[in-house]
Amino acid sequence: MQSATSPKNLIRLRDLPLQELDLILERARSLKLRPSPNEFAGQTVGLLFFRGSLRTRISLEVAMHQLGGDTIELTAASDFWDLEDREGAVMDGRAPEHVKDAAAVLSRYVDALAVRTAPGARSWDVDRRDDEIATWARYATVPVINMESSLWHPLQALADRMTLKEEFAETAGKRVAVVWVHSPEPASAAVTHSFLDMALRDRMNVSIAHPQGYELDSGVMRGLEEVAAKKGCELRTGLSKEEAVEGADVVYARSWQSLETYGNPTLAASRLSRTNDWMVDRKLLDSGQSARFMHAMPIRRNIEVSDEVLDSAESLVYTQAENRLHAQKALLLHLLKKQA
């Protein structure tokens, strides 16, 4: 359904000021205790998946159900035709519908659109522009929620922030080690980007460790350095995993693909073969300061992290996953406020 005023979107977590974030997560904590139904009776969120998802889809579906609302799911593989996105295009090709028309019509049916885009994976210079999610936000007249784009995964960072706030009385000043880990199928760096941005805005001190060739996007790094400078906290990079974890309060593990071999699977596999020792095990975790272990899942056990760490009392991974649900409910209540 259409709103008279311009809708709020969530493309990056940074789109929300910290005060708003705090209000949202306060509500998330109260929803965790008492999942008040029926706020969203008769309301529907459209979930548009141009790439697959499991945790994100289910946690959003359940979030709406628990609040008395519903979701509809649109999956590129089975439901979608190709969508044209060039302005003024003469549409004699494969795409029978323009994204502006799809966004306009969907906005008449649903109360928000959550979108997971599928970058072409040919050129990082193109994909890093995140044009797809911006196009949906431009044409939709209901709030657009980013369920993961090339650069950002704000819903994961929102749940991670909730988890950190539950764990520490005060997060500012805490030391976080972000450690690249090996995986035969590394994810994108979107989760890492959103986590780093959130941690720095909360004045946490950040150390990043990764093998050579797995440097993060230089444009994103410049942005993070600015946040760190403004907030007066540390942002160290280029470290070994041992250097990064020493004295850390939190170890956040994540596998991301190399931008140097982006779009080249053969080269990427060759480079990856030399990173087998990048795993979080007991010894590494113990070099922190009673360090908690975090991971956004899915997890390849005994490749990314040892069973011993994952099943330890220090592991927050199931709590992070559960908090996806509560944080998203609070976010939906924030974005879909009725005019009334």
Add this chain to the structure above:
Amino acid sequence: MQSATSPKNLIRLRDLPLQELDLILERARSLKLRPSPNEFAGQTVGLLFFRGSLRTRISLEVAMHQLGGDTIELTAASDFWDLEDREGAVMDGRAPEHVKDAAAVLSRYVDALAVRTAPGARSWDVDRRDDEIATWARYATVPVINMESSLWHPLQALADRMTLKEEFAETAGKRVAVVWVHSPEPASAAVTHSFLDMALRDRMNVSIAHPQGYELDSGVMRGLEEVAAKKGCELRTGLSKEEAVEGADVVYARSWQSLETYGNPTLAASRLSRTNDWMVDRKLLDSGQSARFMHAMPIRRNIEVSDEVLDSAESLVYTQAENRLHAQKALLLHLLKKQA
């Protein structure tokens, strides 16, 4: 769930007398203003897709959600086994279930069945009989709603009627031009048939333009001529697009496939290649009388209609799409009335 009395079906819009249509659309208009939830708590509509759909599926799902009910979706590609439909068949072939048993059991579970059939596309003489949708209506004991068959698309015509009634104080006597437009993938004529039938029953004067070889089904045309004669309104055909639109109050654009090349893609493509100039542009629309532009979507921009027309104030296409939702809600309230 089963009903004691024979259920109401909606196979053609014609199945509903105009007085009933008016009551339904009056309710649709009040639902557009205030989408009253919870009429359908605990009720479910089964959506059976033997062919894909996007607008129809989403608008029906949202319609049920907004009224407090639910849908279940059954998609031929992934969910269905083949269904046998011959009476007395010895079922030793691919089909492990008879449509009469599927319809009987589904009727015990859901409160209505909406069906989109997939004609075989080998022979128009066979497909034009619309046997599939009739079979579901025969065996189901709950209302059956046609989500598009070979011949009819009543849900689109219902929304189109709502849109016309919102636009004109009086629709009787208005001049409607139905203009065939070029598309690399023309649709079936089902939308056109249902729209024409509805317009004539509402005493609108109709002009039809299409390239040679794209004549509408002769049986359907005979039926339309009878309606026109009975209602005392004009039904002109075989016109150029310029002749049809001259003085029109409404231009309804639609691409439909040629019956002369039905089931023969090579011939169809060859014929289609000679129709590239069939598009609605500003100049054509301006030859009408402040003519509104209508289209049932999806739309190939700058092939079927120019950006200029589609994005103009005269374009009703988004309203048509939105009215699918409101009109369907009113229709469901009409068909699924509780016995109380």
Add this chain to the structure above:
Amino acid sequence: MQSATSPKNLIRLRDLPLQELDLILERARSLKLRPSPNEFAGQTVGLLFFRGSLRTRISLEVAMHQLGGDTIELTAASDFWDLEDREGAVMDGRAPEHVKDAAAVLSRYVDALAVRTAPGARSWDVDRRDDEIATWARYATVPVINMESSLWHPLQALADRMTLKEEFAETAGKRVAVVWVHSPEPASAAVTHSFLDMALRDRMNVSIAHPQGYELDSGVMRGLEEVAAKKGCELRTGLSKEEAVEGADVVYARSWQSLETYGNPTLAASRLSRTNDWMVDRKLLDSGQSARFMHAMPIRRNIEVSDEVLDSAESLVYTQAENRLHAQKALLLHLLKKQA
């Protein structure tokens, strides 16, 4: 959502004592008369399909809808990654997630998990262990409901029991003939196993007829013989279909695959070709004692059973299918009881 105490599961119908079964089915009968909505507002059942389903999926979706709750569906083909299930595995293969992590996280989102497993179909000795469903029950912290495993189909047996109780004032002592019937695609014996176990626990006298080579699993048979001995009722096997049906009150038809040719489609097809005369027709049914006809569907008409029998007044098949809905609603109310 997680529960403090250990959740109730339903893997085999035998997991529920007869007194509990009677309470559940009493509630099912009252739900059949008055489908009270809104008990499950805000609650969600996760449906995990490692193999397809139609009746089971729809009846569970509608069951939750009618009680004010929701389902989410996860289908192996489209939604799932492979799941690792070995303890301590080094996960460098295809599976990017361990079933223990998937079960733990899903348990934080949903209120129950219903699972249909897909046995590997290579070795019956392996598949008969039913490891998959046991693994889900071990790792989930919410109730796990078996939607059909290699050995058991408790939801069908629950509905069958409801149907028998509606039909007979007293089921104990009634004579049931379980008759193997021919089908080009025989099902597993899971329905047969659960039905037999339920019938014997209710002190019905059972006769089983099947062609040579279609003997039931010897381990299951030993268990059934123990039940029969304890309950003091008859369990006869190795009969011709005429011997089994003579004097029977109920004829339960089902096609199941041969364990001797398990995992060998060529041999299985060859053996199957000699069983064409195994069908339930009027003459066979009439040799019973006003025998009712039962079948769990889907049904190949005039192959498994003649039209004449299936469409007769003695046929309970649509009632069995409908009772899936009511019995499952009562079961969900039993398993998902709120702590409150």
